[in-house]
Amino acid sequence: MASRFVDRAVIHLAAGDGGHGCASVHREKFKPLGGPDGGNGGNGGDVLLVVDPNVHTLLDFHFRPHARAGNGKQGAGDDRQGAAGETLTMHVPSGTVVMTEDGEILADLIGAGTTFVAAQGGRGGLGNRALSSKARKAPGFALLGEPGEERDLVLELRSVADVGLLGFPSAGKSSLISVLSAAKPKIADYPFTTLVPNLGVITAGEVVFTMADVPGLIPGASEGKGLGLDFLRHIERCAVLVHVIDCATFEPGRDPLSDVDALEEELARYTPALGGDLADRPRVAVLNKIDIPEAAELAEMVKPELEARGLPVFEISTASRAGLRELTFALAAVVEKYRADQPEPEPEQVVVRPKAINEDEFTVIEDPDEEGAFIVKGNRPERWIRQTDFGNDEAVGYLADRLNRLGVEDKLAKLGAQPGSPVTIGDVQFDWEPSTPGVAAMMTGRGTDARLENNNRIGAAERKEARRIRRDGPDELDGE
Structure with missing residues (x-):
């Protein structure tokens, strides 16, 4: 069977997801308060395109257009870091041009060994040891790993001929x-x-x-x-x-x-x-x-x-x-x-990243599809949303602290947001409840946050006073 020459291929790439951080407390005999020791999750693997002089066509990509790198592993107790995901290396011929589906050229790969980072792996989440501070000595939560980048790219081979x-x-x-x-x-x-x-x-x-x-x-x-x-x-x-x-x-x-x-x-x-x-x-x-x-x-x-x-x-x-x-x-x-x-082409590492922006910048706009609702856009807020475990109240409280320090709450208030107003960040919508600066330092149960608790349970001091009254009777009022 004659070999086929393929000089154009559309590929679908997915980098590896970052591993989740670990929430753990050190346990050792005679050390009841050993402190947090949860390790960080490993970074997800990248997808690389590398020029190989032994490859002369894009035939492999024509028949196998889907590729995925390895995921990072979750962190563990005793400050054990999760393993990084396996990088996926894909070999292309010299002269391969990498483009978006809209025709924008991202890289022109010439010369053996030239490398293009086609999809970036997600960052691993921080464990609770890395999140501990003077205000939060033993966090009962960890950050989630970020999902890896997913991209659809077009590869075109432009022959390197004299x-x-x-x-x-x-x-x-x-x-x-x-x-x-x-x-x-x-x-x-x-x-x-x-x-x-x-x-x-x-x-x-x-x-x-x-x-x-x-x-x-x-x-x-x-x-x-x-x-x-x-x-x-x-x-x-x-x-x-x-x-x-x-x-x-x-x-x-x-x-x-x-x-x-x-x-x-x-x-x-x-x-x-x-x-x-x-x-x-x-x-x-x-x-x-x-x-x-x-x-x-x-x-x-x-x-x-x-x-x-x-x-x-x-x-x-x-x-x-x-x-x-x-x-x-x-x-x-x-x-x-x-x-x-002409200058001699040298192998190089090509990494395409989003255009440089100030990470502290964000915008708050009114939601055009819902009256009284707001949308927050920005690199940091959207990344923090991806890192948050919304099943853990303390993690949600930590997110609220970060958004407050960034100034999100001030902008929401200036735009007329009221407690309970729907706010969308990334793929998550929640009801806005203004936080009070410094509340994160309050002593609460691990995995909980005082701002999110809404119950009528009797506190320990009140239960102690009720036991004293049952034992000794009520105090007599002065003058009676």
Whole structure:
């Protein structure tokens, strides 16, 4: 079965979730108040894309588009930290461009070892030892781990070739690369024989360079006609573009000069996604099939005009191999000069993060869908919501303290929020109850918060006084 070349894939990635922190109290003989010793949860694993020179296609991503990294482990007592989640490394070919579904380019991966952090693992939650303070000496809660980042990305392979062959279908591009290199592309005399890019490695003296034979270009390709954009993106990195011109075509209305004009017009209309301008790339014209007498005559006629346009012209035949040596060394010289002008790509670590913002910034707006309700937006408040265990009253109280210190309550009050007003932060909506600064320092039961208790239970002091009255009787009032 022939191998498939896949140069575009949509992948769905999920980084690992952070492990939850642990709420624990140290227990040891003769040490009844050992203090909090809950460890932190481990961070979730990242999803990495790494350039591997042994990978040449995106085929694996086409058949397995879903990937997930390992989750972090929960912390434990005795200050034991949770293990970090396993990082997932995915290998991509050099020249892979990473984009969002909207077409925004996030990274251009060139050079063996270049790494892109495609999805960031969630942070592990703090254990109660890390949360202890003078005001809260033995927290009865811990923070939850944050969920890992989930992303849908588009991978596109833009061939990393030094020489790009341009030409109408059946112009002889595949034949040219097959005689200059060890590449064995499919060759036949009908349009669009080449459906995928073919790469060949060519040696000219001490210079080794690569040549890309990609699907045929036709008028309208810049607008997606024919194989259009599937072809054009593969020439964005080429050092030199070669017009392969069929001098033996029998199609009416076609001649070498009109072929070059048509291809140049398509190149002018195409805007490379990676930046730059294809008009700046050196051009070479190759007049092919001169082993045919009529083609040789036509080549002699059009050569002066092409040279007048500033194009170096070479007359060749892939059948008889005439002119190939001169062409090979000429291309090697252009490639060598281009390389000398370009910095050598070095492996790098690419991490895409949200745009830098002041974490203390947040906004409070009125909820357009619910009268008297409010929405709080901001990096910190939304992260704190994800970290909070709403089944633990003390954890909810700790969240209230943090929001109050950040100034959320002041803004709610200024906007007219009343006790009981619905407030939404992230995915959670709750009824707002203004907190009193400093209440967090009150001594309460572990896992509870005085502000959230709403019961009529008799306190210990009242029970003690009731026992005294039953034992001694009520005190006599003075003067009776």
